[in-house]
Amino acid sequence: MSKKGQSRENKRAASDSLARTKLLEIVERIYTQFENETVPSVSLPSRTKANIEYCDRSDVWVYGDRESERSAKTVKGAFQLLKTTYATDFIINEHLTQNRGSTLRELYYISEGWDAAKFKEQAESDRLIEDLELLTTLQREFFHMRPEEDGATMFGPIELTEQTKRGERNIHCQKDVGEGGYQIPFNVENIEFKKHDASMIMAVETGGMYARLIENGFDEAYNAILVHLKGQPARSTRRIIKRMNEELDIPVAVFTDGDPWSYRIFASVAYGAIKSAHLSEYMATPKAKFLGVQPSDIVEYELSTDKLTEQDISALRSELSDPRFESEYWKEQIELQLKIGKKAEQQAFAGKGLDFVTETYLPNRLNETGMA
Amino acid sequence: MSKKGQSRENKRAASDSLARTKLLEIVERIYTQFENETVPSVSLPSRTKANIEYCDRSDVWVYGDRESERSAKTVKGAFQLLKTTYATDFIINEHLTQNRGSTLRELYYISEGWDAAKFKEQAESDRLIEDLELLTTLQREFFHMRPEEDGATMFGPIELTEQTKRGERNIHCQKDVGEGGYQIPFNVENIEFKKHDASMIMAVETGGMYARLIENGFDEAYNAILVHLKGQPARSTRRIIKRMNEELDIPVAVFTDGDPWSYRIFASVAYGAIKSAHLSEYMATPKAKFLGVQPSDIVEYELSTDKLTEQDISALRSELSDPRFESEYWKEQIELQLKIGKKAEQQAFAGKGLDFVTETYLPNRLNETGMA
Numbered sequence: 194m195s196k197k198g199q200s201r202e203n204k205r206a207a208s209d210s211l212a213r214t215k216l217l218e219i220v221e222r223i224y225t226q227f228e229n230e231t232v233p234s235v236s237l238p239s240r241t242k243a244n245i246e247y248c249d250r251s252d253v254w255v256y257g258d259r260e261s262e263r264s265a266k267t268v269k270g271a272f273q274l275l276k277t278t279y280a281t282d283f284i285i286n287e288h289l290t291q292n293r294g295s296t297l298r299e300l301y302y303i304s305e306g307w308d309a310a311k312f313k314e315q316a317e318s319d320r321l322i323e324d325l326e327l328l329t330t331l332q333r334e335f336f337h338m339r340p341e342e343d344g345a346t347m348f349g350p351i352e353l354t355e356q357t358k359r360g361e362r363n364i365h366c367q368k369d370v371g372e373g374g375y376q377i378p379f380n381v382e383n384i385e386f387k388k389h390d391a392s393m394i395m396a397v398e399t400g401g402m403y404a405r406l407i408e409n410g411f412d413e414a415y416n417a418i419l420v421h422l423k424g425q426p427a428r429s430t431r432r433i434i435k436r437m438n439e440e441l442d443i444p445v446a447v448f449t450d451g452d453p454w455s456y457r458i459f460a461s462v463a464y465g466a467i468k469s470a471h472l473s474e475y476m477a478t479p480k481a482k483f484l485g486v487q488p489s490d491i492v493e494y495e496l497s498t499d500k501l502t503e504q505d506i507s508a509l510r511s512e513l514s515d516p517r518f519e520s521e522y523w524k525e526q527i528e529l530q531l532k533i534g535k536k537a538e539q540q541a542f543a544g545k546g547l548d549f550v551t552e553t554y555l556p557n558r559l560n561e562t563g564m565a
Numbered sequence: 566m567s568k569k570g571q572s573r574e575n576k577r578a579a580s581d582s583l584a585r586t587k588l589l590e591i592v593e594r595i596y597t598q599f600e601n602e603t604v605p606s607v608s609l610p611s612r613t614k615a616n617i618e619y620c621d622r623s624d625v626w627v628y629g630d631r632e633s634e635r636s637a638k639t640v641k642g643a644f645q646l647l648k649t650t651y652a653t654d655f656i657i658n659e660h661l662t663q664n665r666g667s668t669l670r671e672l673y674y675i676s677e678g679w680d681a682a683k684f685k686e687q688a689e690s691d692r693l694i695e696d697l698e699l700l701t702t703l704q705r706e707f708f709h710m711r712p713e714e715d716g717a718t719m720f721g722p723i724e725l726t727e728q729t730k731r732g733e734r735n736i737h738c739q740k741d742v743g744e745g746g747y748q749i750p751f752n753v754e755n756i757e758f759k760k761h762d763a764s765m766i767m768a769v770e771t772g773g774m775y776a777r778l779i780e781n782g783f784d785e786a787y788n789a790i791l792v793h794l795k796g797q798p799a800r801s802t803r804r805i806i807k808r809m810n811e812e813l814d815i816p817v818a819v820f821t822d823g824d825p826w827s828y829r830i831f832a833s834v835a836y837g838a839i840k841s842a843h844l845s846e847y848m849a850t851p852k853a854k855f856l857g858v859q860p861s862d863i864v865e866y867e868l869s870t871d872k873l874t875e876q877d878i879s880a881l882r883s884e885l886s887d888p889r890f891e892s893e894y895w896k897e898q899i900e901l902q903l904k905i906g907k908k909a910e911q912q913a914f915a916g917k918g919l920d921f922v923t924e925t926y927l928p929n930r931l932n933e934t935g936m937a
Contacts, residue, residue, distance in 0.1 A: 287919065293780060296773035299915035302869055306916065342772040342795070346748055355743040358780065362743050369741065371727040371734050372755070376718055376745030379776075383744070400714040401668035404751075408665060408730065423714070497674055543671035544678065547659065 209289045215329035216281045234264035237327045245470055252479035256470050279310040280321055284336045294337035327471050334380045345430040346374035348407055349418030351389040381432045391443050392416040398449040402539045409551040431476040438478045445478050451486030452536035453508035459483045460517045482562045488530035491537045497544050498535035581661045587701035588653045606636035609699045617842055624851035628842050651682040652693055656708045666709035699843050706752045717802040718746035720779055721790030723761040753804045763815050764788040770821040774911045781923040803848040810850045817850050823858030824908035825880035831855045832889045854934045860902035863909045869916050870907035
């Protein structure tokens with residue numbers, strides 16, 4: 194193994210050892226409580242809208258001080274603690290010690306062998322893994338927990354090294370990949386960025402637009418790393434965007450459809466989500482800019498539209514009271530959209546020709562937002 | 566450009582030229598009808614269940630002799646012919662001549678500039694592209710039409726060359742890719758297979774099981790090319806499986822969940838689908854073997870199960886009369902499943918340990934089916 198390979202191997206060992214230490218702390222706490230003849234319990238931040246607050250330091254929304262308790266005072270709480278110790282044992286002895294992993298779905302099935310600690314449904318084991326994230330302040334990737342499906346891709350002027358189970362892979366995300374791009378792995382911490390020649394990261398909602406930007410050579414003309422969000426982006430997608438933004442100082446633009454669900458895609462890239470605010474500091478990119486489609490673009494470019502549905506309207510209304518959209522800009526745009534009653538897709542620009550989006554729309558928007 | 570690169574470039578030119586010729590034939594036919602003062606019309610196979618028949622030569626289900634007519638005798642038919650000529654013009658002059666492409670969604674928007682030939686909804690433009698496939702006996706990939714989302718991946722001992730818009734890429738699907746694998750492009754005809762060391766192709770329904778097989782080293786132990794189906798597989802996924810099976814003579818196994826929807830996934834890989842029977846010869850792999858999960862496995866391995874829902878039961882009943890499942894084997898399995906009233910997922914094997922699937926279940930099944 195090369196010196197660098199050795200150093201990456203050490204990095205993995207360090208991350209496994211951190212996870213082991215933090216997980217052992219939880220069970221030690223429970224053990225000590227037993228020894229001291231107190232009823233075992235653990236406390237963790239309560240995951241409610243009321244317990245979300247803005248963190249000035251990191252510019253993202255995080256959990257506040259309110260806590261909820263899992264205590265063996267109740268039968269339900271006792272079972273939760275039992276399951277916590279079984280899951281911790283499994284993660285330490287099967288995953289970390291043997292350098293293996295499983296999906297959240299597999300974990301649910303694995304509990305079959307845990308007698309009284311068997312999960313009743315997957316929602317329960319998923320939630321337990323979130324508890325462990327909160328208790329350890331680590332992410333489930335540290336525990337080698339995989340998501341069920343992954344599959345976002347990126348394409349652009351960046352070279353990276355991925356540490357895989359089969360050894361290191363050096364990959365240039367334009368020169369060493371097919372037209373589909375580089376497949377982002379579930380654990381982005383296994384990636385080390387090498388050289389890059391990028392002036393921006395362009396995160397794109399749909400596969401159609403991602404392919405359009407590649408075909409039109411937008412990545413070359415603007416030195417852009419294109420990232421396919423695939424709708425609501427996976428954790429690995431958000432994490433790699435954040436890492437490139439933070440470590441390489443590359444600005445991020447988010448290009449989505451013009452409807453309330455797409456604004457939430459932008460918000461989840463930029464600010465994180467309420468149900469996983471404990472991950473915001475790790476996955477959110479607060480400096481990301483929204484590049485459209487904006488409601489004002491629907492008017493200005495006379496885009497082909499669809500009518501807002503009832504669901505769209507109530508999603509827009511709820512965004513007006515969402516702290517993540519608390520700005521003059523979003524207030525104006527959302528109110529305009531409610532007034533015109535229309536939404537538009539990013540691919541609607543095709544109505545003006547296949548080059549319109551890369552030759553007119555995006556250059557205008559990059560200018561407006563000061564990105565080019 | 567290398568000699569081989571030149572030959573691939575020629576291959577693309579030949580495929581574009583074939584598409585151009587076949588598309589021009591359609592509009593020439595209409596033109597001649599006008600000249601001869603007959604009412605223009607085109608005929609194409611009718612796409613109904615009643616018009617599906619088994620083709621002994623290719624071992625797949627194809628359309629029979631029944632035809633339906635698009636004729637300018639009716640206003641609706643006249644509009645259809647008008648749209649056909651506009652779409653043909655667009656494909657020839659924008660796509661083939663300029664070596665560009667668009668998504669089906671973009672095509673719908675593009676028609677905005679076609680006055681009376683504008684599509685009312687995307688279903689209409691999608692159907693027109695299917696008509697063109699039937700009329701030309703080519704696939705929409707020849708017209709450079711892209712799907713909206715793609716994204717299946719493969720991982721295994723095969724080296725290939727992909728002809729991309731940025732030049733040729735040589736990729737070994739174990740050594741040159743990250744843990745996520747090789748991203749299959751939308752047009753698989755741009756791939757040329759080089760060397761391989763594979764004894765089988767294992768097509769896998771879920772991302773969780775695909776990752777499990779990679780982690781457990783199944784690809785190395787069995788010289789297997791793992792293909793992630795991602796549920797109901799995309800055209801490109803089915804096409805690359807068929808090409809590897811046909812051109813390289815590698816046997817194919819399909820490993821899915823044990824429920825009626827998964828049997829349909831297998832059937833679409835092996836026999837194609839009714840609504841696209843004109844593509845069966847191009848995309849179906851009739852020799853593909855079903856490797857499970859079988860209803861009899863649910864009993865034999867005492868797998869963790871869910872109850873069949875009403876929808877599951879009626880899907881199973883409808884499979885009993887589906888020509889693609891007309892065999893003793895499927896009759897027995899489906900009837901057994903209706904009797905036990907249960908279904909199981911492929912990840913349920915995790916309940917017996919992380920290695921059970923690769924050390925016990927799959928080896929047993931490969932033996933039973935004579936594949937290893």
